[in-house]
Amino acid sequence: MFQKQYCLVNNNTIASDALAAYFYAFSSEEQLHQALAVRPSGVGCFVLGSGSNVVFASDVNALVLHNVIQGIDVVDRAEGVVWIQVAGGVLWHSLVLWSIERGYSGLENLSLIPGTVGAAPIQNIGAYGVELCDLFESLEAIEIETGQRISLNKQQCDFAYRHSIFKTPAYAGRWVVVSVTLRLRSSRDGNRFEFKTEYGEIEAELSRRSITRLTPELMSDVIICIRQRKLPDPNVLPNAGSFFKNPIVSVDECDRIKNKFPSLVYYPLEGGKCKLAAGWLIDQLNWKGKEVGGAKVHDQQALVLTNVGGGGKAVVDLSKRIQGDVMDAYGVFLEPEPLIFA
Numbered sequence: 001m002f003q004k005q006y007c008l009v010n011n012n013t014i015a016s017d018a019l020a021a022y023f024y025a026f027s028s029e030e031q032l033h034q035a036l037a038v039r040p041s042g043v044g045c046f047v048l049g050s051g052s053n054v055v056f057a058s059d060v061n062a063l064v065l066h067n068v069i070q071g072i073d074v075v076d077r078a079e080g081v082v083w084i085q086v087a088g089g090v091l092w093h094s095l096v097l098w099s100i101e102r103g104y105s106g107l108e109n110l111s112l113i114p115g116t117v118g119a120a121p122i123q124n125i126g127a128y129g130v131e132l133c134d135l136f137e138s139l140e141a142i143e144i145e146t147g148q149r150i151s152l153n154k155q156q157c158d159f160a161y162r163h164s165i166f167k168t169p170a171y172a173g174r175w176v177v178v179s180v181t182l183r184l185r186s187s188r189d190g191n192r193f194e195f196k197t198e199y200g201e202i203e204a205e206l207s208r209r210s211i212t213r214l215t216p217e218l219m220s221d222v223i224i225c226i227r228q229r230k231l232p233d234p235n236v237l238p239n240a241g242s243f244f245k246n247p248i249v250s251v252d253e254c255d256r257i258k259n260k261f262p263s264l265v266y267y268p269l270e271g272g273k274c275k276l277a278a279g280w281l282i283d284q285l286n287w288k289g290k291e292v293g294g295a296k297v298h299d300q301q302a303l304v305l306t307n308v309g310g311g312g313k314a315v316v317d318l319s320k321r322i323q324g325d326v327m328d329a330y331g332v333f334l335e336p337e338p339l340i341f342a
């Protein structure tokens, strides 16, 4: 049933050629239950979607469970609103395109984010002012240890910036998200959509195209165009997207750094906090374009680390050097965004 010593090179966007001790792709909940029931004793499990937010710096001595469950269903409707339940193995961007084709709105700003729907709640994916939690209704998950099925609502998932309950010790690595239910806006009943456009790059692209009346399709196209311009395609240049989270610090801490670095890029948040632009912190230290041991900081985007031959370990080694420099210069810890399998 399981493939042994399976090479993961085509199952992660950083193209690490790590070996999984066991590998199994499940396309239904039944198959997942069967796999859990007969898994080799003493072997842990690791749930894998598209591998776009994980870095394999070593082999994986576990059963890698690859989620490919498919299906999208409209489960409820109300005036101007539609609820859809999406299976965990559906590719996120294909869901975005599916929703746009049907005239639903809400997912446009999240266009072209790689990965599966089942992984989207894990770090509460977000881009251009929209996060998964803005559209999230509930999810269904199966506990690896017991096979128990639970449903969690938005409050229970405890979403925050690139965070959910699935990143806490009590939940991390212990559940398989099998489906996610989202609440989208529907144009039926003459409902007009509102779009999140208050980002410099979006405004610039809209004015470049002289767009005055937006549709979900146009908005998605604008986002795709912006992303394709600034982010390297993992199929061409293996990478895991933004390698570090934007650090959140107190206003006092932000002021301290700003006094020393007046051009610091940051965003004030509620509750006396500020979000620092991690890319700016790295860029100022002249890391952009540098290559060390087969890993490279992307020429155009200091937040993106690419594998140029050294594999996952080289990328992780490079990330540690950057973390050290950022700590020395600003006294700020850069937390990696992807899960690192060391």
Ligand SMILES: Cc1cc2nc3c(=O)[nH]c(=O)nc-3n(C[C@H](O)[C@H](O)[C@H](O)COP(=O)(O)OP(=O)(O)OC[C@H]3O[C@@H](n4cnc5c(N)ncnc54)[C@H](O)[C@@H]3O)c2cc1C
Residues within 6 Å of the ligand: 013, 046, 047, 048, 049, 050, 051, 052, 053, 054, 067, 088, 113, 114, 115, 116, 117, 118, 119, 120, 122, 123, 124, 125, 126, 127, 173, 175, 176, 177, 178, 231, 232, 233, 234, 239, 240, 241, 242, 339
């Ligand atoms: C080029 C590029 C651009 C990106 N842009 C963005 C962006 O704009 N915004 C953003 O938020 N992220 C972005 N990412 C990160 C990534 O796309 C998301 O985190 C995505 O949700 C990961 O999905 P995946 O299926 O690849 O997850 P994987 O990488 O396979 O897994 C990531 C984590 O989720 C767990 N997991 C996966 N599936 C499940 C499941 N069904 N149940 C339980 N746990 C699971 C894994 O065990 C692992 O801990 C980008 C990545 C790349 C490569």
